[in-house]
Amino acid sequence: MSKVEKVVLAYSGGLDTSIILKWIKQEYDCEVITLTADLGQGEELDGIEEKALSTGATKAFVEDLREEFARDFIFPCFRAGAIYEGRYLLGTAIARPLIAKRMVEIAESEGAQAVSHGATGKGNDQVRFELGAMGMNPRLKTIAPWREWDLKSRTDLIKFAEKNGIDIPVTRRKPWSMDANLLHVSFEGSELEDPWNAPSPESYRYCTPIEQTPDEPEIITIDFERGDPVAINGVSHSPAALVEKLNELGGKHGIGRVDMVENRFVGMKSRGVYETPGGTIIHIAHRDLEGLCMDREVMHLRDSLIPKYAEMVYNGYWYAPERIALQAMIDKTQEKITGTVRVKLYKGNVIPEGRKSPYSLYRSDLATFEEDDVYDQKDAEGFIKLIGLRLKGKTAESGSNWLKDGENCDK
Template identity: 50%
Template sequence: MSKVEVKKVVVAYSGGLDTSVIIPWLKENYDCEVVAFVADVGQGAEELEGVEEKAIASGASEVYVADLKEEMVKEYIYPSLKTGALYEGKYLLGTSMARPIIAKAQVECARNVGADALAHGCTGKGNDQVRFEGAFAALAPDLHVIAPWREWDLVSREECLDYLAERNIPCSASLTKIYSRDANAWHISTEGGVLEQTWNAPNDDCWAWTKSPEEASNEAEYVTIKVEKCEVVAVDGKDMSPYEALMYLNDKGVEHGIGRIDIVENRLVGMKSRGCYETPGGTIMMEALRAVEQLVLDKSSFEFREELGVKAAHLIYDGRWFTPLCESIIAASESLAQDVNGEVVIKLYKGQATATQKRSDNSLYCEAFATFGEDEVYDQSHAEGFIRLYSLASRIRTLNSQK
């Protein structure tokens, strides 16, 4: 297949083995200038240490590092939380939610440097290739997209290391890497190794952040979370930005083993994959937001919000953030969130985050109506007429069958 002529390409660069190979490969195979774009989405200082020097050593002409942490939590994670999105009932979409903001910032970088192409290091087996390229299609359909893993003949970690060694390009990667990990402020994922056999229980190495519940404190800890319009705005009496709140709750959750899941999920490309995901602060946030919703949303509104969550989870997972449907779902959840204000106390203990106290000025819970004791506000005889009308269709259907 003949290659498209490219003059300058911006590659999403992490400093790992794959992207270290991609830079010289692009220069050799496309005879183009390569600009490295690095997204700081909270993966940690260790991951970013020396990343600019690594990119230049690999052959990049320029390196741009974008601090996206606050924006990611405020503009992508918080809106997703309002929908209640949980992929296949468990996954809090940690990797998925980082991809649209990275892709958007990469496109902006390409525009700023006058690039005519974009490149990523996603494999042909995973979801991320769809997420990146779906975002590129929505934001910059005029830019050519290069996916080296779908073009080159390198098939193993050994071959990638040999490729760099032959060109005297330094790389800290080695053959001893067992697990594939992806981290950001929201979560860390672990795949590969023992997890590739579903009958293998995850070992201690499969968990990178959180303490095991068995090793966590024997004393429960309580955090108080203030919620406004279905957003966490303060924790333990201190106003915090979205990113600050997440970092604070991450620290708490890590110590109590909160937010671990071991899931076999359905990838968009058709295969199943297994991963161990840790989302400590996010799990606490989700528990707090749903607790306030229980007080505020009526039955029909809550049911609709649940439907939004299921649909949003698939859209986000499938890389369809920049679509009219996703925008509409987020707008609907924003509307429902207007009255979701309140305060929640969350108990953190041995891997569990549990709402133990909750209150809201907008609460629809009324003790005078709900009490099992004597009341003067509800005439129980009124229920008879309601039930008769509610079940009228069933009554008529059965009477017809008896004719």
């Protein structure tokens, strides 16, 4: 590969990425362009462009990507019903391909030869960033300082910052590794590294502790169109605004907090606490509406693919052809997932109470326990005999004589 002359760095303005910016300039003797993506993390972005430039960046992009994040990344995941290992709604995993996408686009427009990130060599994010960039432009080099430099601790980083005149804000260091965006916030490290320890009371950001949630339930409606939520209580919202509003409602009632040990792609187990209030409401309401509108065999086929889809997202294969192909199939299943779901929010629970749709497959005249004219209950006898034939055959193989004298298998 030719010499790296320009690098696009995913930049948060914190200690790590500020050090990385300066380190790349020194180590590679090249220009560094920064990208700061606003994905709804709620961090103060004022002044971050000036900070990047003063630390040595030649250009600093600060972009509001919240609507694109919700529309093109969060919502496709929720149409798929994606949950990793039965519990994790993929809040961090689904944000990385969008950042990778913008890094690649900026690299191409600015004539850069490489992209860079601040993910460590132990985690999943390094894989997600690099597979994302590889899937969009395999010619770009990836610079991963945590796998290259000899800085091993926060103390080393602070010394590097002091030596190179990098401003370090005086703030109390959070004891956890925390990642926040429009969909969720995650906590790892500190007391959470012992799976037996309970999370500290300070590890709450989006969710109210259950003991402090309202004693009265709140009932809301969510409207869906083709599998995507579009309105709350009859009021339409943009994708990002809708997620933000549901975060507010769900967080108030302590909804969406998960404490779990998961399997990282790199091969280790990791304990994390996730808060996904709005996403949890969307997921439960969406599944409930599917129960009304989706054909049984289509649903069961799609459900069999959820673990694979979630694994693709978790492992960083968002731009892989198999994920794109599977998304097309999933989106086909969502064409008639349109309607309204009424849910009760109470003490950490999302409780569906009603659902309606112009594409409902539910027939009260078939399901009723009262007298009807459309279903002959005697038909069930033949149905059961047919589907049970193989079980009778299994009994015969075991030595039981289930055929009456004079009968044969042709009858």
